Amino acid sequence: MDINEIRYSRQHLFQPIGKTGQVNLGNSRVAIVGMGALGTALANHMVRSGIGFVRIIDRDFVEFSNLQRQMLYDENDAKNSLPKVVAAKAKLQKINSAITVDAHIADLTWKNAEELLADVDLILDGTDNFEVRYLINDIAVKHHVPWIYGGAVSARGMTTTIIPDKTPCYRCLFPEPPATGTTETCDTIGVIGPIIHVVAAYQATEALKLLLGDEQHVDTSLKSFDLWQNDYSAINVKNAKNKDCPTCVHHQYESLDPKQKTERFVSLCGRDTVQISPAKKVHLDLDQLAERLQSVGKVEQTPYLLRFFIDTYSFTIFLDGRVLIHGTGDKITAKNLYAKYIGS
Ligand SMILES: [Zn+2]
Numbered sequence: 001m002d003i004n005e006i007r008y009s010r011q012h013l014f015q016p017i018g019k020t021g022q023v024n025l026g027n028s029r030v031a032i033v034g035m036g037a038l039g040t041a042l043a044n045h046m047v048r049s050g051i052g053f054v055r056i057i058d059r060d061f062v063e064f065s066n067l068q069r070q071m072l073y074d075e076n077d078a079k080n081s082l083p084k085v086v087a088a089k090a091k092l093q094k095i096n097s098a099i100t101v102d103a104h105i106a107d108l109t110w111k112n113a114e115e116l117l118a119d120v121d122l123i124l125d126g127t128d129n130f131e132v133r134y135l136i137n138d139i140a141v142k143h144h145v146p147w148i149y150g151g152a153v154s155a156r157g158m159t160t161t162i163i164p165d166k167t168p169c170y171r172c173l174f175p176e177p178p179a180t181g182t183t184e185t186c187d188t189i190g191v192i193g194p195i196i197h198v199v200a201a202y203q204a205t206e207a208l209k210l211l212l213g214d215e216q217h218v219d220t221s222l223k224s225f226d227l228w229q230n231d232y233s234a235i236n237v238k239n240a241k242n243k244d245c246p247t248c249v250h251h252q253y254e255s256l257d258p259k260q261k262t263e264r265f266v267s268l269c270g271r272d273t274v275q276i277s278p279a280k281k282v283h284l285d286l287d288q289l290a291e292r293l294q295s296v297g298k299v300e301q302t303p304y305l306l307r308f309f310i311d312t313y314s315f316t317i318f319l320d321g322r323v324l325i326h327g328t329g330d331k332i333t334a335k336n337l338y339a340k341y342i343g344s
Contacts, residue, residue, distance in 0.1 A: 004098060008050055021212050022050060028211045029053040029120040033108055033136060035084040036060070037191070038150050039126025040072040041200035042207075043101075046124075047092045049208065053100045054092070057116055058084040059107040059332050069193040107332055108132055110256045113139050122210055123147035124203055128185065129339055130177035131255070131279060137162070137170035138253040146210055148203045154189050155228035157199035160220065160237065161206045167220045168241040169248040179282050183343030188292045195227050265331045265338075268324075274334035276342075278321030286319065293341060313337060 011017040017025070028051050032039050035058035046054045062070075062077040062084055070084075077087040085103040092101045106112055108127075117123055117139045125136060125148060133149065140147040141164045149170060150159040162170055202223060209218050221234040246252045266275045286306050290299050297310035308315040313327035315337075323342060325334045 004050070007096075011049065016214060016217070017208070017212065024213075025050050025208070025211055026052040028122070029055070030122045030124060030207065030211070031055040031057065031117050031120040032124045032126050033057050033117075033132060034126035034128070035070075035072075035088050036066070036126060036128065037069040037071075037186075037193070037196040038128075038152060038200050038203070039084075039124075040070045040088060041196055042124050042126055042150075042204055043088060043092055044071060044095070045200065045204035046207065047096045047099050047101065049204075050096070051099065051207075051211065053102065053120075055102040055104065055116065055120065056085050056088055056092075057104045057106055057108055058088075059105065060084050060336055062087050069191060069196050107335065108135060110135065110258065113256065114143075118143040118145065120145060122207055124207060125149045125151075128153070130174075130183070133170055133174075134177070135255040137247060138255045140164055141169050141248050142251070142253055142256070148206050148210075150199045150203045152195045152199045153184050153186055153191055155192050155195050156224070156226045157195045158222070158224045159199050159202045159206075160222040161210070161218055163210075163215075163218070163220065164248065168237055169245060171247040172240055172242040172245045173222065173237060175242065177279060178343070179280070182285075182288070184292070185340055185343050187340035188296060192227070195225065198225055198227065265335055267329050267331055267334075271326075272329050273324050273326045274328060274331055276323045276325065276334065276338050282321040284317065284319050284321055286317070289317065289342075296341070308341065310337075310341065315341065317342070 008022050011022055012019050030046050030051050032042050035056050043054060043056055061081045062073045064078045066073055067078060072088045072091040083105045085105055089101045089103040113135050123136055123140060123145055136147055144164045146163045148161050206218060222237050223234045225232050264277045268275055286301060290301050290306055293299050293308045297308055300307040304319060306317040313325060316324040325337055328334055
């Protein structure tokens with residue numbers, strides 16, 4: 001018997017997939033943005049269930065603090081500081097060698113997003129970054145590619161399925177990113193493993209339905225969970241389309257427009273420092289930020305700025321949202337640190 005006949009036997013028996021559906025999954029192409037906790041759980045499901053082409057995109061490397069929840073990585077990957085997509089690809093190909101795993105060590109930006117996301121059947125969100133989600137949304141709407149939003153922090157999670165031309169888009173549901181410095185991240189308030197798998201399980205199931213063309217069963221409600229507080233909700237957002245949405249109504253793709261993009265991350269020459277400007281004009285609440293950062297590192301506060309020390313790095317955070325990260329001149333490293341401790 002063919003190994004794949006045995007491998008997929010339980011999906012062959014599962015009526016909504018069956019043998020024909022399995023062939024369709026084998027011909028499907030999926031891109032996963034971010035190979036952190038959600039991304040690794042999603043990739044695990046996609047590869048095991050036999051999606052023929054899985055593209056994985058991430059800019060970061062494996063650290064020991066990832067192992068508690070990022071299911072494809074082990075101690076050796078962290079010891080060797082392997083790029084996440086390299087470690088993930090190795091593990092995924094051991095699980096299923098028949099799948100094409102297309103790994104990209106890359107920071108998803110307007111420059112590469114169309115190349116990486118426009119040629120797939122479905123995009124899965126494994127990021128924890130609002131800016132990247134607007135970028136995914138722009139590509140998805142522009143190229144009519146469905147995508148599945150997912151996010152998790154603490155014991156809370158959220159997910160919804162966005163089908164361009166049919167459902168409200170991400171910008172309809174979330175018109176503005178949260179103000180700089182107000183987002184809670186896994187690196188400031190923590191996260192537990194199980195919430196990742198709840199969100200990823202919904203995303204992966206919706207992915208199978210969409211790839212099989214079973215739109216009748218696709219759930220486009222906005223679901224949120226708090227596993228610790230025992231809360232669950234599913235909001236019907238069918239009527240939440242913004243009739244004036246810049247993205248899905250006016251087709252203005254702000255994230256893809258180089259004219260709109262001033263470089264937010266600038267390496268300051270010879271100073272081993274990267275300066276980051278806020279995405280939007282902001283007046284930071286330094287007290288609130290200090291309180292949040294205190295639990296992970298040393299914080300010094302003046303009326304005008306906050307200094308935050310973590311590992312070999314230090315942050316200088318100004319009231320206008322500008323941040324200097326000292327201890328690196330590398331923009332990607334700075335971007336990772338910024339995403340972890342300040343948010344997006
Ligand atoms: Zn919209």
